[in-house]
Amino acid sequence: MAYSKKVIDHYNNPRNVGSLDKQDDSVGTGLVGAPECGDVMKLQIRVEDDHIVDAKFKTFGCGSAIASSSLATEWVKGKTLDEAMEIRNVDIVEELSLPPVKIHCSVLAEDAIKTAINDYKSKHGQAG
Amino acid sequence: MKTPIYLDNHATTRVDPRVVEAMLPHFTEDFGNAASRNHAFGWVAEEAVEQAREQVAALIGAGAKEVVFTSGATESDNAALVGVAEFYKEKGDHIITATIEHKAVLDTCQMLEQRGFRVTYLEVDEKGSIDLEQLEAAITDKTTLISLMAANNEIGTLHPLKEIGAIARKHGVLFHCDATQGVGHQKIDVEEMNIDLASYTAHKIYGPKGIGALYVRRRKPRVRITPIIYGGGHERGIRSGTLNVPGIVGFGKAAELMLADGPTENQRIRALRDRLREGITREIDFVYLNGHAEFRHPGNLNLSFAFVEGESMLMGIDDIAVSSGSACTSASLEPSYVLRALGVGDDLAHSSIRFGVGRFNTEEEIDHTIRRVVETVSRLRDMSPLYELAQEGVDIKSIQWNAH
Numbered sequence A: 001m002a003y004s005k006k007v008i009d010h011y012n013n014p015r016n017v018g019s020l021d022k023q024d025d026s027v028g029t030g031l032v033g034a035p036e037c038g039d040v041m042k043l044q045i046r047v048e049d050d051h052i053v054d055a056k057f058k059t060f061g062c063g064s065a066i067a068s069s070s071l072a073t074e075w076v077k078g079k080t081l082d083e084a085m086e087i088r089n090v091d092i093v094e095e096l097s098l099p100p101v102k103i104h105c106s107v108l109a110e111d112a113i114k115t116a117i118n119d120y121k122s123k124h125g126q127a128g
Numbered sequence B: 001m002k003t004p005i006y007l008d009n010h011a012t013t014r015v016d017p018r019v020v021e022a023m024l025p026h027f028t029e030d031f032g033n034a035a036s037r038n039h040a041f042g043w044v045a046e047e048a049v050e051q052a053r054e055q056v057a058a059l060i061g062a063g064a065k066e067v068v069f070t071s072g073a074t075e076s077d078n079a080a081l082v083g084v085a086e087f088y089k090e091k092g093d094h095i096i097t098a099t100i101e102h103k104a105v106l107d108t109c110q111m112l113e114q115r116g117f118r119v120t121y122l123e124v125d126e127k128g129s130i131d132l133e134q135l136e137a138a139i140t141d142k143t144t145l146i147s148l149m150a151a152n153n154e155i156g157t158l159h160p161l162k163e164i165g166a167i168a169r170k171h172g173v174l175f176h177c178d179a180t181q182g183v184g185h186q187k188i189d190v191e192e193m194n195i196d197l198a199s200y201t202a203h204k205i206y207g208p209k210g211i212g213a214l215y216v217r218r219r220k221p222r223v224r225i226t227p228i229i230y231g232g233g234h235e236r237g238i239r240s241g242t243l244n245v246p247g248i249v250g251f252g253k254a255a256e257l258m259l260a261d262g263p264t265e266n267q268r269i270r271a272l273r274d275r276l277r278e279g280i281t282r283e284i285d286f287v288y289l290n291g292h293a294e295f296r297h298p299g300n301l302n303l304s305f306a307f308v309e310g311e312s313m314l315m316g317i318d319d320i321a322v323s324s325g326s327a328c329t330s331a332s333l334e335p336s337y338v339l340r341a342l343g344v345g346d347d348l349a350h351s352s353i354r355f356g357v358g359r360f361n362t363e364e365e366i367d368h369t370i371r372r373v374v375e376t377v378s379r380l381r382d383m384s385p386l387y388e389l390a391q392e393g394v395d396i397k398s399i400q401w402n403a404h
């Protein structure tokens, strides 16, 4: 299978790989997927004044899964929580030119963003 | 050293230049139809075919008259299973095979089940080995055929052909062996092993694609099969269709080279394979061997790199051609059924890479591969949440994952 240039670029130069302290009150963590399905994403955000000021990811998965989560961290940075909630998997599909069999990677990335935001919110007594 | 490096010799092999050379005249001057009985073009073609038949037969200790040329091992498997099932259906309706056989066998068995035949699929242990007692216990008075492969194409595990053949013979059941990966790489002797039918193909032994053979025993017992392809009555009516003369000649040459060089070549290949395994496992931890450690195809190395997904591995080692048991590399989105049958967890199946060392690989290529694999696994583990959890001492199985 041929990968798009953007997928290859994210795979070779993943943005924002790493971890934030998940105990930290300003950090929200999303861990989604399952090892037996072949993809697990961990996406973390640091929030200040309702804005996402930093984001990190680690992903176990194919190149498209790595690229989707790498792109997700790029996109959430600088956004408010509400704005980040608006990111949809189809935008990721389009940006990375993912083929149909890889759409689930983008779904997982969207899930990871939402789960991370909800984790942050629940730490701050807001309903997720 | 040229890249990309080809380490996928179970998928197919490069045609040996000596094979190409033997084939070439049969595209140009000697292009005749082997069935043309009344001119020199036909005679030359027929003679070339008969010489190749001897060479192909010799590779498995068979007689030339027992070899039928086909389009490849897929067709040979189909012809053997359907042919025996149909021909002997008055005697019985039961076939025994194993869960890790090639799809050419398994899918044919499924089709036969739809036609009313019954199939027992033997399970294998964690190394891919069948239990001979289970095999024997599965035989009934309705069993006509046992179909078990020589070497497994994914994990390299060998079935004990001699023991299987003895059991089959004892019970008067025919034994078909898909010897596709085995021929040339291990000793296969149809007499010593009591093999009644065998499938093999040229393109796994440095010959061309699209040409295979089916061995059908002629004496003690004389095996009969109902054809699956009808037409001009070629190959004694067992397989009609104009013979692929250049392909057959190439297959013959490839078999001849294998017979002559196989034993020494296999030692070299095994040494390279072991070097690859040792080089990788010396540098990185959490690497698991799939299949049997010793009773194994000499060129096969199947490893699971825990915490790293197979397709992302392939993308990282993009100057090396290998294959993965990960779902992502198949159309089905299911990880390898062979690894599943061994009880390898789906997570490790997704992390598996199959290396297939062959005739044209060099030590330099192996060392380069070791470096690239080690680099890539390290890089991908640095970005793997599963590796991070494992480093923190978390048991990944204890986490409640959301399977999707």
Ligand SMILES: Cc1ncc(COP(=O)(O)O)c(C=O)c1O
Pocket: B010, B011, B071, B072, B073, B074, B075, B077, B102, B104, B149, B151, B152, B153, B178, B180, B181, B200, B201, B202, B210, B212
């Ligand atoms: C064990 C086994 N059987 C059958 C086949 C099919 O062979 P062919 O490609 O000649 O049809 C293969 C090759 O993939 C194989 O490895």
